[in-house]
Amino acid sequence: KAGVTQTPRYLIKTRGQQVTLSCSPISGHRSVSWYQQTPGQGLQFLFEYFSETQRNKGNFPGRFSGRQFSNSRSEMNVSTLELGDSALYLCASSLGQGGDQPQHFGDGTRLSIL
Amino acid sequence: GQQLNQSPQSMFIQEGEDVSMNCTSSSIFNTWLWYKQDPGEGPVLLIALYKAGELTSNGRLTAQFGITRKDSFLNISASIPSDVGIYFCAGQGDKIIFGKGTRLHILP
Numbered sequence: 477k478a479g480v481t482q483t484p485r486y487l488i489k490t491r492g493q494q495v496t497l498s499c500s501p502i503s504g505h506r507s508v509s510w511y512q513q514t515p516g517q518g519l520q521f522l523f524e525y526f527s528e529t530q531r532n533k534g535n536f537p538g539r540f541s542g543r544q545f546s547n548s549r550s551e552m553n554v555s556t557l558e559l560g561d562s563a564l565y566l567c568a569s570s571l572g573q574g575g576d577q578p579q580h581f582g583d584g585t586r587l588s589i590l
Numbered sequence: 591g592q593q594l595n596q597s598p599q600s601m602f603i604q605e606g607e608d609v610s611m612n613c614t615s616s617s618i619f620n621t622w623l624w625y626k627q628d629p630g631e632g633p634v635l636l637i638a639l640y641k642a643g644e645l646t647s648n649g650r651l652t653a654q655f656g657i658t659r660k661d662s663f664l665n666i667s668a669s670i671p672s673d674v675g676i677y678f679c680a681g682q683g684d685k686i687i688f689g690k691g692t693r694l695h696i697l698p
Binding site: 480482511518519521532566568579580581582583584 | 632634686688691
């Protein structure tokens with residue numbers, strides 16, 4: 477069974493640009509969550525999507541947005557990139573929403589801002 | 591907001607030693623999860639706990655869901671070099687909250 481797939485694995489951008497990251501969940505999983513991971517802050521929750529609707533949102537500025545498609549694949553967009561956006565962006569999928577379904581992670585997209 | 595306190599932040603141990611780490615919170619969770627992250631990869635789910643008091647093993651790993659539902663611990667017995675990495679706990683209720691991780695180093 478294929479795991480969570482994130483593309484691209486690595487990305488280099490410059491300040492002011494925008495970026496779109498992609499996540500394909502495990503087959504059958506309908507919930508997709510996004511996290512930002514940095515050495516100092518650990519895993520920071522960005523947002524969760526279920527059935528194409530954003531269900532939960534973390535404390536990130538509006539430059540961070542996402543969406544989910546009918547096949548449960550999800551994209552995350554960051555506009556007007558800043559140096560501080562350099563991080564590993566992780567996607568996790570689970571069967572459903574709520575507290576009884578463990579999340580399974582992809583290997584992330586490492587974004588570097590120059 | 592909800593927070594998890596994971597300790598220790600890092601550990602340096604000899605190969606073959608047992609390891610113990612834990613997470614505590616002021617909030618109650620329905621599920622406790624333990625993940626391990628290797629460099630350049632995403633976290634991998636090790637153990638999921640669903641009931642207060644539950645004790646679950648996965649090979650040399652054992653984890654317990656505290657009876658107060660506010661804490662959990664993970665033990666690793668007879669550590670080996672491939673156990674090196676960062677271990678994260680996560681408490682899951684309406685939302686999932688992650689600890690900041692325990693970085694495990696094994697001395698040769």
